[in-house]
Amino acid sequence: xxxxxxxxxxxxxxxxxxxxxxxxxxxxxxxxxxxxxxxxxxxxxxxxxxxxxxxxxxxxxxxxxxxxxxxxxxxxxxxxxxxxxxxxxxxxxxxxxxxxxxxxxxxxxxxxxxxxxxxxxxxxxxxxxxxxxxxxxxxxxxxxxxxxxxxxxxxxxxxxxxxxxxxxxxxxxxxxxxxxxxxxxxxxxxxxxxxxxxxxxxxxxxxxxxxxxxxxxxxxxxxxxxxxxxxxxxxxxxxxxxxxxxxxxxxxx
Amino acid sequence: xxxxxxxxxxxxxxxxxxxxxxxxxxxxxxxxxxxxxxxxxxxxxxxxxxxxxxxxxxxxxxxxxxxxxxxxxxxxxxxxxxxxxxxxxxxxxxxxxxxxxxxxxxxxxxxxxxxxxxxxxxxxxxxxxxxxxxxxxxxxxxxxxxxxxxxxxxxxxxxxxxxxxxxxxxxxxxxxxxxxxxxxxxxxxxxxxxxxxxxxxxxxxxxxxxxxxxxxxxxxxxxxxxxxxxxxxxxxxxxxxxxxxxxxxxxxxxxxxxxxxxxxxxxxxxxxxxxxxxxxxxxxxxxxxxxxxxxxxxxxxxxxxxxxxxxxxxxxxxxxxxxxxxxxxxxxxxxxxxxxxxxxxxxxxxxxxxxxxxxxxxxxxxxxxxxxxxxxxxxxxxxxxxxxxxxxxxxxxxxxxxxxxxxxxxxxxxxxxxxxxxxx
Numbered sequence: 180x181x182x183x184x185x186x187x188x189x190x191x192x193x194x195x196x197x198x199x200x201x202x203x204x205x206x207x208x209x210x211x212x213x214x215x216x217x218x219x220x221x222x223x224x225x226x227x228x229x230x231x232x233x234x235x236x237x238x239x240x241x242x243x244x245x246x247x248x249x250x251x252x253x254x255x256x257x258x259x260x261x262x263x264x265x266x267x268x269x270x271x272x273x274x275x276x277x278x279x280x281x282x283x284x285x286x287x288x289x290x291x292x293x294x295x296x297x298x299x300x301x302x303x304x305x306x307x308x309x310x311x312x313x314x315x316x317x318x319x320x321x322x323x324x325x326x327x328x329x330x331x332x333x334x335x336x337x338x339x340x341x342x343x344x345x346x347x348x349x350x351x352x353x354x355x356x357x358x359x360x361x362x363x364x365x366x367x368x369x370x371x372x373x374x375x376x377x378x379x380x381x382x383x384x385x386x387x388x389x390x391x392x393x394x395x396x397x398x399x400x401x402x403x404x405x406x407x408x409x410x411x412x413x414x415x416x417x418x419x420x421x422x423x424x425x426x427x428x429x430x431x432x
Numbered sequence: 433x434x435x436x437x438x439x440x441x442x443x444x445x446x447x448x449x450x451x452x453x454x455x456x457x458x459x460x461x462x463x464x465x466x467x468x469x470x471x472x473x474x475x476x477x478x479x480x481x482x483x484x485x486x487x488x489x490x491x492x493x494x495x496x497x498x499x500x501x502x503x504x505x506x507x508x509x510x511x512x513x514x515x516x517x518x519x520x521x522x523x524x525x526x527x528x529x530x531x532x533x534x535x536x537x538x539x540x541x542x543x544x545x546x547x548x549x550x551x552x553x554x555x556x557x558x559x560x561x562x563x564x565x566x567x568x569x570x571x572x573x574x575x576x577x578x579x580x581x582x583x584x585x586x587x588x589x590x591x592x593x594x595x596x597x598x599x600x601x602x603x604x605x606x607x608x609x610x611x612x613x614x615x616x617x618x619x620x621x622x623x624x625x626x627x628x629x630x631x632x633x634x635x636x637x638x639x640x641x642x643x644x645x646x647x648x649x650x651x652x653x654x655x656x657x658x659x660x661x662x663x664x665x666x667x668x669x670x671x672x673x674x675x676x677x678x679x680x681x682x683x684x685x686x687x688x689x690x691x692x693x694x695x696x697x698x699x700x701x702x703x704x705x706x707x708x709x710x711x712x713x714x715x716x717x718x719x720x721x722x723x724x725x726x727x728x729x730x731x732x733x734x735x736x737x738x739x740x741x742x743x744x745x746x747x748x749x750x751x752x753x754x755x756x757x758x759x760x761x762x763x764x765x766x767x768x769x770x771x772x773x774x775x776x777x778x779x780x781x782x783x784x785x786x787x788x789x790x791x792x793x794x795x796x797x798x799x800x801x802x803x804x805x806x807x808x809x810x811x812x813x814x815x816x817x818x819x820x821x822x823x824x825x826x827x828x829x830x831x832x833x834x835x836x837x838x839x840x841x842x843x844x845x846x847x848x849x850x851x852x853x854x855x856x
Contacts, residue, residue, distance in 0.1 A: 194836075197526050199548050211458070212530070212668065212669065212672040213459055213672065214457040214459060214669045214672070214673075215455045215456070215459025215460075215673060215676075216454055216455055216458040216459070217455050217459075217668050218459075219666060219669055220666055220675065221668060223666050223667075223670045225841070226553070226670060227458060227670060227673045230673070230677055231454065231457075231675050231677055234681040235681065236680060237681075238681040238682070238684065239687050241685060242685060242689075242692075243824060245688075245689065245692060246692060249692055249696045268511065268637075269511045269512060269513040270514065270558065270576070270580060270638075270639070270642070271511065271577065271580070272573075272575055273574075273693075273697035274570075274573070275570070275692070275693045275694075275697045275700075276696065276697070276700045277570055277697050278701070278715075278716060279697060279700035279703075279704055279707060279710065279840070280700050280701065280703040280704030280705075280707070280718050281699040281704035281706045281707070281712065282704075282706060282712050282713075282715040283715065283716075283717045283719060284706070286718075286719055286720050287667060288720070289461055293510070302545070308519075310719065311721075312720075314720075314721065315720040315721070316751075318720075318721065318723075318724050318782055319723070319724055319725075319726065320725070321724055321782065322724070322725060322779070322784065323484050323783075323784055323785075324782045324783075325485060325488050326485065326488070326492060326568070327485075327488045327491050327492060327567075328565050329569070329721055329782065329783075330567050330569055331491075331492075331498065331566075331567060332568075333721055334566045335498075335566055338566055342731070352468065352506060352507075352510060353507075353676075354703075356503050356506060356507060358625070359500075359503060360498060360499055360503065360566070363498040363499075363500065364498045367498055378469070390714075390718040390719070391718075393711060393733065393736060393739070394734065395734075395735070395736035396711065396736065399494050402657070419498025420491075420496055420497055420498045420500065421490055421491075421494060421495075421497060422490070424497075431650045
């Protein structure tokens with residue numbers, strides 16, 4: 180730590196520019212900025228010392244808490260999980276398991292199909308539309324991909340999967356919210372599709388396909404596509420986000 | 433310089449060394465260039481992100497987006513995250529918050545009224561990100577954390593409009609004038625309605641400590657201004673000591689945070705079979721969401737050796753980085769490697785804002801000599817550009833003086849030195 184602080188605090192000693200003046204190390208008796216603790220009279224020195232102690236303790240505690248938060252579950256975090264969460268959550272929450280322990284090795288696409296009523300009142304079911312393919316098309320060739328293409332559906336689907344049982348039963352609040360969320364995203368993304376009528380119900384499924392083994396590898400990977408099909412959902416006005424009409428001709432609000 | 437210090441420290445008794453260290457952290461805001469480059473980097477990352485997403489802002493954070501306002505409200509009620517967007521579901525309020533987030537990021541970037549700008553930046557980042565938590569990625573996460581940390585630092589002592597203003601005020605005082613500052617008190621007054629609103633709506637403004645923090649920042653600005661006018665002796669010196677202490681401690685926290693990021697990223701990778709067999713990099717190159725340039729990705733993925741070199745290199749660098757801080761040269765080499773890798777990630781995986789944020793975080797470890805050199809280069813380039821349009825040359829750039837900060841300085845960031853202003 181010393182080495183780094185020393186380096187960071189060192190005055191700019193380059194030859195061709197005027198050196199940055201280091202604030203006076205020895206306290207000037209008149210006080211003022213840059214005088215440090217030496218430049219203070221005793222009562223103020225006490226206050227500064229107390230502040231120093233508080234800053235060191237709180238700073239150390241914070242780093243310790245964040246460390247335990249990102250560390251694997253351990254003796255300390257099992258004993259003090261509550262205190263840790265109180266300190267870290269929600270604002271200092273973090274997750275740096277980037278592509279770890281293993282990177283994702285499958286492409287997960289979300290498909291949707293709809294049951295629509297067309298102009299003459301007949302009902303029909305559309306084919307499956309890949310919503311993820313729309314995202315992919317928007318990302319390809321784009322130096323600045325939007326979060327709406329890169330994160331929105333991908334993370335919403337994660338959220339759904341993590342808050343549901345395998346037979347699609349919702350776990351509490353997050354489960355219910357995630358259902359509504361993927362529904363609204365699906366309707367927003369279906370808006371660009373020429374479905375030719377009013378959407379009454381939609382159904383989603385995920386198509387998971389493992390990434391094929393590298394050409395230079397002798398491994399064999401299962402690259403078949405596996406589907407997880409969700410139940411049909413009836414679409415209500417509450418499922419239509421801004422910009423989506425669900426094929427309804429009248430404006431929503 | 434550091435050699436001499438170390439040698440002297442070796443002979444000195446422990447209590448003397450401690451006393452010197454305490455004097456140093458109370459008298460100086462260490463790492464002025466490092467904190468400035470972190471400020472500029474994160475402000476730029478968030479600013480560019482917000483500008484890029486202007487066409488999609490409603491879909492991301494608006495009351496009618498897929499993550500609807502009432503859904504956000506249910507989640508926020510459960511996790512108590514801070515967001516002023518829960519004050520109202522009106523579209524106008526959303527536009528105001530988005531605009532303020534953009535403006536605060538721009539102000540923070542150029543170091544204009546930096547302490548106030550950093551507080552507003554914090555409010556903007558938290559408000560938008562906590563409004564739609566499922567829109568973010570690692571880049572948003574690190575911006576979120578740094579927005580919280582930056583507010584405690586004196587990050588505008590160089591390369592900022594504040595530093596230039598402080599230098600000019602000091603010059604004016606030396607010439608016997610009394611520079612007046614109206615913008616500071618005005619901003620301070622403008623903060624009151626916002627703070628009062630947050631207090632009245634505290635049941636939907638997240639956890640109470642954030643509200644207390646914002647009020648304390650406001651009070652500190654007021655105290656700084658008042659003390660500067662009425663009692664510029666010892667009380668002002670104490671405030672300066674407190675500001676330095678806080679800055680230095682939080683700078684260490686920022687450094688620790690960056691180390692934790694790399695340590696976590698590296699050590700969890702070590703446990704993965706794909707990182708062990710040297711093929712991990714291959715898989716992201718084949719994911720639809722992370723291949724904006726499939727041709728480039730395929731070229732890299734086609735070489736098993738290249739994939740393995742980058743895969744192993746990534747893990748080695750990430751695991752090793754925190755330990756290399758004890759050796760300047762090795763640290764600087766790894767730092768360069770990490771920055772280059774992040775630049776590569778920006779293009780190859782299509783994560784430009786994430787990469788910019790990570791590079792900004794890395795920058796806290798850049799050596800002062802390099803930063804000063806780079807700053808001088810940029811300043812020269814700017815001066816050359818400006819000379820064409822402005823005959824009187826480079827304003828306050830390259831000027832420095834060692835006087836105390838101006839007593840009227842109430843944003844608490846202007847330093848005693850304003851050697852060069854990169855963005856001024």
